[in-house]
Amino acid sequence: MAAYLMDFDRCDCGTIHENVVSEVRNQLPDEDTLLDLAELFKVFGDSTRVKILSALLKAEMCVCDIAVLLGMTKSSISHQLRILKQSKLVKCRRDGKVVYYSLADEHVGTIFDQGLAHVCEK
């Protein structure tokens, strides 16, 4: 049983619906998976990175192109690209002095579409 499922120490109340809690407890993904999931969404949860991913959804681009497109410095773009790369959301290839970035995951489009569906409705 995952650690957080036994951690009642910080809880300041008793269970009202025992059956519901134990039922949900059995169905939940393990904590590591949920932590990874939160980490992934945290990467999506920054406007600069969202813009970068939106751009790469359309075309492969180099750091300078992205910087011009978003009106930001190469440095800040590069920092964000590193984070996106660590999350395996983008990949890069070097051609001479220029480093081209592109999407590394086919799920990005789907996740964005679902997010947009939520944002745009009502």
Next chain:
Amino acid sequence: MAAYLMDFDRCDCGTIHENVVSEVRNQLPDEDTLLDLAELFKVFGDSTRVKILSALLKAEMCVCDIAVLLGMTKSSISHQLRILKQSKLVKCRRDGKVVYYSLADEHVGTIFDQGLAHVCEK
């Protein structure tokens, strides 16, 4: 044209691939949409909120139940539920002293599934 598309002030380089940049610029969603999208993913980008949403994906629950399930205080859960409610991801109903929370959006499941697909592969 959106403001960020004209904001070259902070950019410290010239465009290398003008055609790519202008093409992508035309295809990008407007900035407000992308900001909303980032805000939405920011809500998903916290482990406590991910756990709460995962739980509510399985069953309607009250604040105490969630607090017991996650081993956290009612206060912290309540704070996070407020954020989830502001984002229209959860809704609540009061029955006497107890407030029951449930998912307000059918997209949550899809977004989670896609996120899990990314996290779990490789």
Next chain:
DNA sequence: AATACAGTTGAAGAGTTGTTCAATCGTTGT
């Protein structure tokens, strides 16, 4: 070898965020 340029990196500072704590609200039961 020297310069130029695309890109990366680390440190620093301002801003943001999540939990804790204490006080309070709202409803129920006595």
Next chain:
DNA sequence: ACAACGATTGAACAACTCTTCAACTGTATT
């Protein structure tokens, strides 16, 4: 009216994050 309890709220603090700045790497050109 009062106590009990589930839930909410605001302030405060520690932890984290993003951009900036300066220095640096790697590649190509002269």
